Amino acid sequence: MSEAPNPAAPSLLVVDDDADMLRLLTMRLTAAGYRVTAVTSAEAALTELQLHRPQLVLSDVRLPGKDGLALFDDIRARHPSLPVILLTAHGTIPDAVEATERGVFTYLTKPFDGKALEGKIAEALLLSAPVNPARQGSPEAWQTRIISRSSRMAEVLAEARMVATSDASVLLRGESGTGKELLAQAIHQASARAAKPFIAVNCGAIPEALLESELFGHVKGAFTDAVSNHKGLFQAADGGTLLLDEIGDMPPALQVKLLRVLQEHEVRPVGASQSIAVDVRIISATHRDLDAAMAAGDFRADLYYRLNVVTLTLPPLSERREDIALLANHFLVTLAAKYDKRLSSFAPEALKALTTAAWPGNVRQLYNVVEQVCALSTTPLVPLALVQRALRSPSIQVLTFAEAKQRFERDYLVGLLKLTDGNVADAARLADRNRTEFYRLMQKHGLTPGHFKADSTQPSAD
Template sequence: MPSHRILIADDQDSVRRLISVVLEKEGYRTVCVADGAQAIDAFRAEAFDLVLLDIRMPGVDGLEALRRMKEMRAEVPMILMTAYAGVETAVDALKLGAFDYIVKPFDVEDLKQLIGKALELSTLSRAAPALHCIELPNSNDRHERILTDCPNMMEVCRNIAKVSQTNATVLIVGESGTGKELVAKAIHYHSKRATGPFIKVNCGALPESLLESTLFGHEKGAFTGAQSSQPGLFWRANHGTLLLDEVGEMSPALQVKFLRVLQEKEFEPIGGLHPIKTDFRLIAATNRDLQDMVEAGTFRQDLFYRLNVMTLNPPPLRERPADIVLLARHFMQRFCAENDKKIIDFSPEAIAAMNVYPWPGNIRELSNAVERAVILAAGAFIGVEDLPAQIGRPDGDDAFPTLRAGESSLKECVKNFERELIESTLRQHNGHRELTAKALGVSKRTLLYKLQEHDLQGTRES
């Protein structure tokens, strides 16, 4: 695979040469330029996977070069380098679309890690284009993608990339609403079976007899009402992927028949006389603990071993705090397009409310909440009052502050609470921004916005 191409723009020759040597030792290919104008010309003429820009350069500075290059190819990650750790400058860069920034003098290991993260997320973004489920031809599938800025979900993404290149059976375990079906789609559409069908069935939504007929198919006259032959999902999923959702709801009797299909790679339709060969990749999903069910005798141990070849566990949204606003903005853009509305962003109070809410319904609940908010919002920003009551006004939730003397509204209460929380966490970490962001469970980018909004300063970058 060709190595990544990186454009380096800095007016100091020694800095350019140092970065170039370090990165080329890592296997990257580099192109160096001395100012923003040259960077724009090089970016226009060649394809780069990442850009490193010094903010202060003669002529066209880094911020202007960033803005103009983002207009050409917004998907390319860009990292700003600066000798000045001012919050406002960093926030301006992030608003223009920079992936992140690093303060000079920097540790080369920190730079390599930052570049690796930027390229990894960029690759995942490109590798997860619009997914299409043939079972839902009328759905707006072009919006489906995996978005994350959290290490635990990034690990799931890395495993998706690995397992998609195999034919191994995958078991996806997680709470309701965590995106198990989306993970299954990502595996399928990044696999060698991507041109084949993606078929799904919810084992808990059908009675046993109907589920068996749905999976195996039936011949004409096989039972009362079978007026014609119908192919089952085992046949329809041939050369593709079959997703068995809520597999823990499958009855013990059907588990035996299904296990035989997995072992023999063939099945007989109900009422059929001859076995039919099939070649599908199986992905099973459940929000139940199958190991506990095995011990309780309600799920076959041999079937569990067959399913549990590779397990993926997308974490609940409460364990992905940096993704709450990221996903909310993604859904906002989607529902604005669907409803022909123009909304710029969420208000700071709405963001604070979403960040403290535990999201028991996970991503599905977040999507529904944002859709409602988009419909109700009357202005350019979604406010707390547009969110469902349990999010914007969680009465009785001890994790959320109550109104105090001098506070006239929930918005004011949330804002004061957020400022105090950030301020106290900064003190605990001696003003260290990165440690503060980790302690708060937010990205460094989010913390920078909040520092500017509340007129706070972290005293140290690293």
């Protein structure tokens, strides 16, 4: 007695009017682990599609009545994201090529190689597979936000899961946009500190004059405009995890102070005479070559070894291509909600273009490309042309007008205050605004002029 097909196995609809060929295909694909429904005409295939939605259609081009190309057109109209593979004799190759340009996933000529057919089916199913991340509350809930089926990422996550159980400092390496902050959050969620705060700070995005105060805090009167005590990020993360992103960009003077905090488990706010005990797990991240930075004298070796107890390296997106379709469809669902659009999926040829692109900007670039096509798409199925346009254009983050204005205002104010050494009167004059309005803008963006004065950083006592 033959075994019942696995209900979780991928389902295929096979269409061929040749009874022997249909029997051969059914046997081969069932043996390969698929659930196969076999029909002998396009009309029967369309009836079957009304009853059950397969994950892929495999059809001969030459069929009685409606042919395989017409069947593809009907499938595309009704189920635009359903992948279709055509089987064709040599005489119908031109028609099959044209169909591929219109969106058929691929075609194979008869007689076909069985392994090649199974390979193409597996590739099509991989590209069109739905996202199925770990559910909250499951043993894998800690990594729910990391969407992946890649073996490379599985290795990284297995190492992350092991290191999460300790309090060892972790250094995350990887190109920009590979997901280092997401991995840091996952490590925090898998640790005993999960109920406490996770705080991330980009050491390269905060002006040097502000960074010490942001990390360690300051007391009232420590510098001009320090009108109250300010709790730093180390204190805010007490009991939890602090991610020091782009640690390679930390100024040398602050590297010394950070090393002291890591050694003594205490912070001294700017202007304070007493230190405050903190219990924080440190995860640091960088895309820079810290070994080269140490050799150049830009990064302290003693701090490096303190931070680099365990190193995890995230692979670039080009080395985990099996994740591209998974991520793209996940982003599409998320961003369709943001833009209030009914977007079902990518056209098969659009998804193929995404999976073969270079992705120098990694997952962040993929997100931005998907955001661009979401913003511009006028049809439920994202077409190839829109993806090609997004890939050709510089990958930019799509912001609302209000978000872009907010970002520009803050960057503009920071630039003026740095230029004028924190002198509000000079900065307001350069901006052609009165001091009252300039102060209001500064307050809106949480800026204080004292942070930009050359003498605002107080030397700490040894």
